[in-house]
Amino acid sequence: MGRTNQTRQPERKSEERKPFQEDKSETQNRVYGPGNYFLSREEYYDVLAQCNLMEENACSQRCILDLVSAQFNHLDCTIRTWTHAWTRRESMSHLQSDEKQDIINSLDGYCVQEDWDSIHPLLPPGTRANMGPVLGATMLYQFIFSKLIDSPFWFLDGKISPTDVDGDPQFHLRLQYLYERIREASVYKAAWWKSVTIGECNARSAFDNNPANTGLAQGTAVQRKATVESLTDELLGCRVFQLLLRPLEYKKDVSLRHEQLHRILHDAVNTILYTEGGMFGNTTIERLADLPVFVHESDRMTSHMHHFTSPQNTPCFAALDGGRTLIVTRPGLVYSQMQALGHGRIFPPERVVKAEVLAEVKRPTKERVSRKGSTSGVAKPTKGRRAQRAKKLSASPSVADAKDDTGEHGEDREESVPLGKQIPPRRKTFWRQ
Numbered sequence: 001m002g003r004t005n006q007t008r009q010p011e012r013k014s015e016e017r018k019p020f021q022e023d024k025s026e027t028q029n030r031v032y033g034p035g036n037y038f039l040s041r042e043e044y045y046d047v048l049a050q051c052n053l054m055e056e057n058a059c060s061q062r063c064i065l066d067l068v069s070a071q072f073n074h075l076d077c078t079i080r081t082w083t084h085a086w087t088r089r090e091s092m093s094h095l096q097s098d099e100k101q102d103i104i105n106s107l108d109g110y111c112v113q114e115d116w117d118s119i120h121p122l123l124p125p126g127t128r129a130n131m132g133p134v135l136g137a138t139m140l141y142q143f144i145f146s147k148l149i150d151s152p153f154w155f156l157d158g159k160i161s162p163t164d165v166d167g168d169p170q171f172h173l174r175l176q177y178l179y180e181r182i183r184e185a186s187v188y189k190a191a192w193w194k195s196v197t198i199g200e201c202n203a204r205s206a207f208d209n210n211p212a213n214t215g216l217a218q219g220t221a222v223q224r225k226a227t228v229e230s231l232t233d234e235l236l237g238c239r240v241f242q243l244l245l246r247p248l249e250y251k252k253d254v255s256l257r258h259e260q261l262h263r264i265l266h267d268a269v270n271t272i273l274y275t276e277g278g279m280f281g282n283t284t285i286e287r288l289a290d291l292p293v294f295v296h297e298s299d300r301m302t303s304h305m306h307h308f309t310s311p312q313n314t315p316c317f318a319a320l321d322g323g324r325t326l327i328v329t330r331p332g333l334v335y336s337q338m339q340a341l342g343h344g345r346i347f348p349p350e351r352v353v354k355a356e357v358l359a360e361v362k363r364p365t366k367e368r369v370s371r372k373g374s375t376s377g378v379a380k381p382t383k384g385r386r387a388q389r390a391k392k393l394s395a396s397p398s399v400a401d402a403k404d405d406t407g408e409h410g411e412d413r414e415e416s417v418p419l420g421k422q423i424p425p426r427r428k429t430f431w432r433q
Contacts, residue, residue: 061199063278065350071271072353076330078264079137086257087132088246091120099243103135106240109287110142111327119326122360124317126306134306134358136244138329143235144265145285145331148272151176152194152283155201155273157223183282187337188346191282199277228269232262275352279335286332286355288325294359296321301355304329323360330356 092100100116112119120128127134148154151172158171168174183190201220203212211221235241236258248254276283291301296319303319332355338347 061278062280063274065352068271068275068279068352071267071274072333075264075268075271078267079140080133082260082264083133083136083140086246086260087136087244089130089132091129092131092135092244095243103240103243107135107138107142107327109289110138110329110331112288112324122324122326123358124304124306124308124361126317127304127358130306132244132246134304134327134329136241138327139238139241139244140235140264141330143231144268144272145333147231148268149276149283149285149333152179152198152276155220155224155227157219159219187282188339191337192280192339194282195277195280198273202273202277224269228262228265231265232258235265236261275335279338279350279352281335281338281347281350284334284336286334288328291325291328291332291355291357294319294321294323294325294357299351299354300332301325301357304356304358306358307361318362319357319359320362323362325357325359327358328355329358 095103097116104111104113104116104119120131153172153175156172156175158168158174160168179190179194182193201216202224203214203217204210205212211217245257248257286300294301294303296303306317307319308317330353332351333353334349334351336349338350
């Protein structure tokens with residue numbers, strides 16, 4: 001029996017070893033990681049070559065998300081600074097009714113299409129007093145997104161030969177239609193094709209920020225510079241935009257305003273081309289139609305600074321949760337359908353910019369006194385000594401009196417007033433009379 005066991009043991013080992021040898025023969029080329037990334041040596045070297053190409057060729061480089069966020073934050077700061085410096089910091093009450101309505105109509109997609117007098121009272125006080133900077137920034141964002149992102153191939157001149165001087169002004173629209181048709185066929189190929197086209201046409205040197213030494217990049221740089229100049233003049237020449245600008249007396253101020261706006265558009269061009277050429281994803285812009293209702297906990301939008309919203313929402317100025325969105329002062333920007341270089345791997349959508357909105361203001365509640373046992377929550381009228389004491393307390397609302405009132409009569413005082421009015425007055429001392 002012992003010999004029999006000894007003779008059969010190697011046979012079982014060989015049988016156990018046989019499937020492993022067969023698996024090894026089938027997967028002997030899988031030596032570069034798990035199968036869901038690199039299945040073969042050829043694919044590994046193909047991806048490695050693509051990585052090397054990304055280092056050498058600017059059109060194949062993916063953008064850095066942290067750098068994209070920093071550039072958009074910088075652009076937002078410069079837009080706020082410019083509008084605060086060059087627009088009318090007032091309620092715009094000097095405008096005629098038809099002029100106000102023209103401004104509202106021009107912001108279709110960014111502002112609710114109602115009359116000015118119905119929108120104005122629903123806004124926070126800071127916005128009502130400074131309509132110029134708010135609407136100026138909204139128009140500036142509307143102009144940038146419509147000219148540079150809605151039409152991603154705006155920088156192409158459409159020339160058909162080296163001797164063609166004028167080119168085709170409608171060429172970028174024709175190419176955009178081709179992109180949309182490709183997107184209908186394959187969203188991932190369309191995203192890749194768009195980014196490669198933008199990156200190749202606007203390629204820059206690996207050693208500095210100058211255009212790459214190619215005929216395409218050099219020609220696009222010339223066209224891009226001329227386009228930014230024309231966009232600056234176009235925006236400043238827009239009648240509804242001029243209604244928001246403050247009048248200038250000196251030519252040096254006019255020149256300075258033009259120069260600063262040109263710099264903003266130049267920075268916007270660099271930021272958007274870097275993002276569009278390196279994200280390798282399809283673009284989604286979120287405007288008023290996508291954000292009709294304000295939600296505090298939403299990851300798609302944030303309230304305008306005039307709402308002063310925080311975890312402790314200021315009652316007088318906070319945006320009404322569930323209320324209407326009145327103005328989208330900055331649209332949201334999302335990229336999706338982004339495919340990685342690895343086998344079958346897809347990135348989740350990336351939100352580059354949150355939308356900033358002005359919503360209906362939360363209605364301030366009047367001061368009230370609630371008593372235990374009262375179903376309505378409103379204090380009932382009192383008589384006699386109790387009424388005299390309540391009158392005395394309302395005349396001198398100190399911390400000591402409120403504490404005594406709660407302890408003696410079991411009354412809870414609940415006031416829905418701003419935080420600054422809830423702070424008790426300072427006590428008089430020897431040093432503070």
